[in-house]
Amino acid sequence: MSNTGNSAGSEFSVKSLQLTLKDKLRRSGKTFALKVMSKSGLADLVGRTYGGNGVILMFHEFTRDPKSKLGQGTRIDDFEAVLKMLRQSGRDIVGLSEAVRRLEDPKSRPFVVLSYDDGYRSNIELALPVMERYEAPAIIYVPTEVLTRTINAWWLGLREIVTRNDQVVVEPMNSRFECSEYSAKVATLRRLIAWVWEDFGRADGLQQVFKDNGLSMADLIEELFVSEAEMVEADRHPLVEIGAHTTTHRALRLLSAPEVSKDIGDNKTYLEGALGRNVPHFAYPYGRPSLTETREAAIVRSLGFETAVTTDPGCLFPQHAGNRFLLPRQDAEFPTDGFSHAVCGVNGVYRALASRGKSPIANTEFEQLASQ
Ligand SMILES: [Zn+2]
Numbered sequence: 001m002s003n004t005g006n007s008a009g010s011e012f013s014v015k016s017l018q019l020t021l022k023d024k025l026r027r028s029g030k031t032f033a034l035k036v037m038s039k040s041g042l043a044d045l046v047g048r049t050y051g052g053n054g055v056i057l058m059f060h061e062f063t064r065d066p067k068s069k070l071g072q073g074t075r076i077d078d079f080e081a082v083l084k085m086l087r088q089s090g091r092d093i094v095g096l097s098e099a100v101r102r103l104e105d106p107k108s109r110p111f112v113v114l115s116y117d118d119g120y121r122s123n124i125e126l127a128l129p130v131m132e133r134y135e136a137p138a139i140i141y142v143p144t145e146v147l148t149r150t151i152n153a154w155w156l157g158l159r160e161i162v163t164r165n166d167q168v169v170v171e172p173m174n175s176r177f178e179c180s181e182y183s184a185k186v187a188t189l190r191r192l193i194a195w196v197w198e199d200f201g202r203a204d205g206l207q208q209v210f211k212d213n214g215l216s217m218a219d220l221i222e223e224l225f226v227s228e229a230e231m232v233e234a235d236r237h238p239l240v241e242i243g244a245h246t247t248t249h250r251a252l253r254l255l256s257a258p259e260v261s262k263d264i265g266d267n268k269t270y271l272e273g274a275l276g277r278n279v280p281h282f283a284y285p286y287g288r289p290s291l292t293e294t295r296e297a298a299i300v301r302s303l304g305f306e307t308a309v310t311t312d313p314g315c316l317f318p319q320h321a322g323n324r325f326l327l328p329r330q331d332a333e334f335p336t337d338g339f340s341h342a343v344c345g346v347n348g349v350y351r352a353l354a355s356r357g358k359s360p361i362a363n364t365e366f367e368q369l370a371s372q
Pocket residue numbers: 117118245249284285286
């Protein structure tokens with residue numbers, strides 16, 4: 001529903017979004033299908049072709065209550081169920097360097113790598129105690145500006161203003177959103193995030209929107225992300241490794257090649273200074289790095305990294321041992337029925353769907369192009 005209203009003297013389009021019945025049915029249908037796949041053994045069957053030697057799972061925030069985060073974050077109980085399932089299935093949970101070593105050794109055991117992006121404090125407060133129970137290591141990819149408290153964490157700013165307010169004015173969109181109820185808040189947040197993903201340049205204009213809504217981004221960052229001291233302490237834990245995730249967490253496709261090199265290289269230098277060790281692993285912000293497919297992979301390789309991960313779904317195969325700079329990685333952050341999603345992810349179901357039943361091996365073709 002949309003009409004034109006008047007606010008503070010300007011013409012705004014007033015939007016009163018709701019999750020539609022179709023949207024809810026589509027989501028519950030998908031969840032049901034995944035549940036059937038994971039429980040019936042069909043996912044395991046797909047896994048014989050698409051499961052490869054191992055998989056990298058991606059998480060962000062953990063929470064006891066995804067509803068309090070407008071349907072974002074991984075429910076910590078689901079995370080624990082996933083680790084239990086992985087252990088029972090006989091898969092080892094290993095770090096990234098060990099994963100690469102195993103890809104080079106045809107006789108090695110199947111493995112899973114756990115990865116968390118952005119440096120949320122819940123990685124330490126909620127996930128680490130579970131990891132300790134299952135002796136499961138994980139890598140946390142941290143942008144420098146999380147540590148300096150200057151990052152434009154626009155996705156969290158949007159969530160916060162939509163959570164707090166019954167009405168949200170987003171001037172760069174010329175829109176006012178009515179969102180007093182939970183369903184309207186979820187629908188509004190989805191619409192706003194999709195609007196930024198359509199053009200990441202829009203993220204810059206949101207800083208003023210946050211100010212206009214009385215939100216202190218510095219306070220929000222302080223509340224949700226690890227500090228530098230906490231990161232250094234976490235890195236000393238035998239189950240935690242810190243990885244690189246750029247300085248500013250901007251979409252790399254917006255930047256020139258020298259800017260990309262600086263944004264990634266400065267973060268590597270910063271982290272290595274703070275941690276006192278080499279930082280060999282990198283994750284691209286927002287997944288697929290650029291429109292050219294290969295520009296960032298070449299830059300990351302030249303900066304001396306050992307691996308770089310995307311968010312393209314898929315499992316790892318021996319061919320990835322020589323193509324380590326656009327590694328597929330399976331999104332495992334699903335607030336609803338995260339367990340079934342993870343079972344399907346570990347078995348390469350999403351790659352089977354994305355490739356429409358074609359090659360199980362994601363992204364090796366781009367790297368071969370880059371190295372020519
Ligand atoms: Zn990120």
